[in-house]
Amino acid sequence: LVGGELAPAGTGLWRAEDLTLSRPVAVRVVVDGPGSGDAARQALLTAAAAASRTHHRAIAATYDADETWVGDDAVAYLVREWVPGRALRSQLVDGGLDPRRLVPILRQTAEAVAALHAAGGWHGRVHPDNVVVLPDDTVRLTDQGTALALAAAGVPQRDGSDRPAMPPELLPATVADLALGSRPTSVPADDAAAGRVRRYDGADLGRVLYAGATGAWVGGAWRGMPAAPTDGERPRRARQIRAAVSRDLDGVIGDCLLPADTRQPLLDTTAIAVALGRIDTVEREEDRAGRAATVPVRHPWRRRVLLLAVVVVLGVVGFVVGRQVGAVPGTAQPSFTVAPSVSGSTAPAGSPIALQHVTAFDPPPGDGAENDDEVPLAYDGSTATAWQTERYSSADLGGLKPGVGLLVDLGALRHVSTVQLDLPGGTTAVQLRAADTSSTTLAGFPVVASGSGTTVTLTADANHRYWLVWLTSLPKADGGYRGGIAEMVFRS
Numbered sequence: 302l303v304g305g306e307l308a309p310a311g312t313g314l315w316r317a318e319d320l321t322l323s324r325p326v327a328v329r330v331v332v333d334g335p336g337s338g339d340a341a342r343q344a345l346l347t348a349a350a351a352a353s354r355t356h357h358r359a360i361a362a363t364y365d366a367d368e369t370w371v372g373d374d375a376v377a378y379l380v381r382e383w384v385p386g387r388a389l390r391s392q393l394v395d396g397g398l399d400p401r402r403l404v405p406i407l408r409q410t411a412e413a414v415a416a417l418h419a420a421g422g423w424h425g426r427v428h429p430d431n432v433v434v435l436p437d438d439t440v441r442l443t444d445q446g447t448a449l450a451l452a453a454a455g456v457p458q459r460d461g462s463d464r465p466a467m468p469p470e471l472l473p474a475t476v477a478d479l480a481l482g483s484r485p486t487s488v489p490a491d492d493a494a495a496g497r498v499r500r501y502d503g504a505d506l507g508r509v510l511y512a513g514a515t516g517a518w519v520g521g522a523w524r525g526m527p528a529a530p531t532d533g534e535r536p537r538r539a540r541q542i543r544a545a546v547s548r549d550l551d552g553v554i555g556d557c558l559l560p561a562d563t564r565q566p567l568l569d570t571t572a573i574a575v576a577l578g579r580i581d582t583v584e585r586e587e588d589r590a591g592r593a594a595t596v597p598v599r600h601p602w603r604r605r606v607l608l609l610a611v612v613v614v615l616g617v618v619g620f621v622v623g624r625q626v627g628a629v630p631g632t633a634q635p636s637f638t639v640a641p642s643v644s645g646s647t648a649p650a651g652s653p654i655a656l657q658h659v660t661a662f663d664p665p666p667g668d669g670a671e672n673d674d675e676v677p678l679a680y681d682g683s684t685a686t687a688w689q690t691e692r693y694s695s696a697d698l699g700g701l702k703p704g705v706g707l708l709v710d711l712g713a714l715r716h717v718s719t720v721q722l723d724l725p726g727g728t729t730a731v732q733l734r735a736a737d738t739s740s741t742t743l744a745g746f747p748v749v750a751s752g753s754g755t756t757v758t759l760t761a762d763a764n765h766r767y768w769l770v771w772l773t774s775l776p777k778a779d780g781g782y783r784g785g786i787a788e789m790v791f792r793s
Contacts, residue, residue: 316383319364325383326364329447332374342368342377344453347488348446349379355420359413361433361441384441389513390429394525397516400545402438404581407513407550409440411574414506417445418570423489423498425449427505429512430524446488449498453487503570507557510573514539514546514554538666548666548703549580552742555665576744583747651719651792656680657712661688662769664742667702679707679786684723689785696774696782703743704732706771707786710739716793717761717768723787724755727776731757735765743771 315328331345349366356362361382368377389406392398398406410432417424424431426448433441481500489495508519517529519536529536536558540551553576659680661671671690679688688707693699711717720733730753734746746769750759753774761768768791775784 317380319380325385326380327361327383327443329379329381331377331451332371339375341451342375344450344488345377345379345447348450351422352381352445352447355417355422355445357413357416359409359440359442360416360445361443379447381443382441384433384435384443386433386435386441388430389432389434389509390524390526392434393429393512393516395516397512397514397543397546400547403513404547404550404577404584406432406434406438406440407510408574408577408581410442410509410513411506411570411577413440413442414502415570415574417442418499418502421495422446423449423495424502424505425485425488425498426452427502427509429509429526432509449485450488499570503573504557506570506573507554510550510554510577511536511539511558514550515542517542519558540666547580547584549583549742549744550577552665553577553580553744556741576740576742579744579747583744654711654715654717654791654793656709656791658710660708662706662708662771663702667705671705676707680789682788684725684787687723687725687785687787689725690772690775690783692779692781692783693775694781696777698775698782704771704773706731706769707789708739709768709770709789709791711766711768711791714764714766716764717791719758719760719792720750720768720770721758721788721790721792722756722770723789724757724772725785725787726755726778726783728753728755729757729772729776729784730774731759732769732771732773733759733761734769734771735761735763736767737765739767743769746771 313330315330317326317328318324319326329345331341346366346368349363353363353366361384363379363381365380366378368375370376389410397403414424414427422445424442424445426444427442431442431444431448433443435441481497481504484501485494485498487494489498511517511519511529512526515529516526518526519529522528530542531537538551539554540546540548546554553573557573659676661673661676663669663671672688675688677688678686690698690705693701698704714737717735722731724731731751732748733750734743735749736746738745740746746767749761749763749765752759770786770789772784772786775782
């Protein structure tokens with residue numbers, strides 16, 4: 302027996318051996334209690350049928366479900382994949398996960414819930430006890446459909462310590478929950494009801510992400526995890542609790558849990574999975590780049606390059622001396638300065654593209670606004686006027702956020718070859734990001750190009766509708782640090 306006591310009108314989870322295929326399996330057993338008829342057994346079998354329709358690497362597979370008699374008791378059972386791992390909750394009671402493990406585990410969890418929804422299914426009780434992490438950090442989501450079905454049938458679920466095996470009904474856990482209405486407590490009977498369950502799956506997934514990042518549970522203390530601290534009616538940002546949480550991950554979690562009257566919650570589980578997938582990809586690439594930078598590289602041709610460089614320098618010196626010797630006194634010599642090279646720059650080419658809509662982009666942890674009334678000055682055809690950022694205490698925006706910028710909507714999918722930027726005030730670091738669909742998080746716009754300087758031309762050579770000009774390091778100005786865009790030109 303691995304969870305619960307098998308008792309009348311109760312459910313237990315057992316580890317068993319499949320003698321035919323020689324593999325361990327998990328068996329959930331339900332016994333109807335006096336007066337309950339076959340409600341509990343039917344609830345389990347109905348949930349099992351729904352769960353069996355979804356096949357995904359991050360969802361525990363359902364093998365079989367049936368009912369039988371044990372003495373005078375009618376018993377229903379569900380056989381599923383045995384997952385030799387630890388529940389996510391057991392890894393969170395001492396705080397959040399290690400940052401290097403965090404995003405991949407959360408991404409897999411989101412993908413599992415999204416797969417259920419894409420197949421027309423639902424889970425009904427997404428929480429850290431239903432997320433099992435294997436030793437290699439792969440994830441299996443368990444109990445899809447069964448927890449809600451059994452709760453709706455009035456079957457008590459215990460874990461052997463006389464504690465409820467699912468989070469208490471603490472509503473509203475966030476103001477965002479108010480927009481969802483009351484939590485579904487019955488198995489959905491039609492598409493509309495199923496839609497409500499899926500929306501709550503999205504909200505609960507946000508709580509799992511928050512718990513994974515912070516070790517705290519949104520809505521109240523639960524099973525060894527403390528209650529998430531709040532600022533008024535909403536949970537405090539995950540990054541405020543744990544500095545190791547990246548800004549991009551904090552943005553995704555915030556979109557799941559922010560009050561509905563401040564920002565539309567990101568409750569679409571596919572969108573959550575995609576956003577976490579982008580963060581995971583970026584972090585893996587950065588990790589690989591960091592490891593590569595520490596590997597010493599031997600250059601057997603270094604001596605030849607050095608010799609060639611010496612020859613070139615001697616030639617240049619000889620040329621300059623010769624010019625000076627042959628110059629006629631009083632005759633003006635041509636002078637010039639070599640402009641410093643700019644990372645990511647190329648000569649502009651192509652025809653200008655009309656910008657259909659441009660807005661300031663300041664996602665969480667920003668406050669959502671950044672001198673919005675000045676935005677038209679960034680593309681009015683004059684470098685004498687500019688959209689400017691607010692003033693910050695340091696070049697990295699005071700450490701308050703990863704950047705700020707302008708979001709450009711071209712109105713349709715367009716090919717952009719280059720983007721030419723005039724950046725007033727001094728050297729500014731800038732990224733060009735893009736996507737085919739708009740997003741409220743930075744993670745929704747992957748980096749296309751980057752550079753720094755005061756006049757920067759970034760090579761895009763890509764087809765997208767939405768483009769983000771993102772300033773990440775600002776020049777010193779006005780007793781602090783402030784950047785801006787005097788003019789930006791998108792070229793086809």
